[in-house]
């Protein structure tokens with residue numbers, strides 16, 4: 001296994017395709033979520049509208065959780081000059097995984113292999129007082145890896161990676177607390193997504209010259225991460241040879257349907273990059289001090305987490321992630337105008353809604369075609385005149401008719417809360433059968 005550049009995860013791990021029926025590559029094509037084209041290049045998937053809808057909800061979810069946890073978001077370019085990665089150490093320790101430089105006049109530009117160097121420069125661009133720390137800088141940003149074409153496929157081995165990334169710049173005394181909080185954010189996000197880690201790994205350096213040399217800093221970082229794991233109360237195993245080149249990390253390991261393990265989320269404490277970039281803050285004593293960088297990724301790369309969610313749910317996503325959340329099924333052409341009105345109302349409330357038009361087949365055939373849609377509303381002659389709907393849930397439950405406005409508002413609230421339940425027991429509109 002080659003060295004990892006950062007807390008992105010695992011493009012070098014095993015490709016995940018568990019049970020054949022739940023292979024994300026097969027489902028991704030069947031459900032029109034993503035695909036590739038030889039002219040765009042292998043390992044460079046594009047996202048179709050339904051896949052993009054899932055991705056959009058996921059990105060909003062994580063940004064919202066980060067905002068609540070005190071992070072502020074930035075955007076930075078996906079390219080940088082070669083010198084930037086010479087400073088960061090990527091050029092010396094990670095070059096074989098980087099795209100070759102592009103010559104532009106007298107400059108050499110590189111597609112970035114991680115976001116850390118850009119965030120270090122953004123931090124360095126302004127002076128910082130100890131009062132501003134911890135400064136939590138987050139970005140869902142692109143990075144690139146020169147995977148060989150022979151090993152590419154689906155969303156798990158890609159050359160372009162969208163990483164849920166953040167760097168916390170803090171004092172040495174704050175680092176452990178920040179890492180504990182990051183680990184808790186990871187655990188909360190996993191719970192909301194239904195993701196269950198198989199183990200926590202303390203990833204240490206191994207033999208060979210691929211790690212930056214400074215034994216004292218490594219020992220300090222390992223001691224802090226061990227404290228973080230112990231305070232978090234999670235069992236963990238240490239593994240040599242799995243660290244980033246600049247520091248140790250906590251890796252949250254997930255397994256696919258076939259039991260193959262990969263890293264989804266990471267937390268790292270880094271003393272190296274702040275040195276390399278000569279970062280500082282002004283302390284209470286008026287003097288310059290070196291901050292620590294805590295690197296962390298809560299849901300890993302968008303590609304890998306979506307691949308896992310596709311396999312985990314077999315396409316029947318929780319309502320908040322579902323590409324189509326509400327399907328309106330007019331019994332006949334006569335109810336089509338009411339179905340269209342309901343659809344527009346759902347769209348206005350921020351829901352993803354579609355009308356399954358009678359010209360697409362019998363009602364039974366349309367219901368079968370919409371079997372993965374969490375909320376299905378059949379609009380008959382009665383519903384067309386009294387503004388009530390009788391919802392069918394994807395899990396087979398049928399609810400008593402309720403006012404349409406109430407139905408949409410309730411679905412909207414469940415979606416906004418990222419609720420895993422389609423319709424909590426005891427809610428109005430209780431099942432009639």
Ligand SMILES: [Zn+2]
Pocket residue numbers: 006007114115116166167295296
């Ligand atoms: Zn980083």
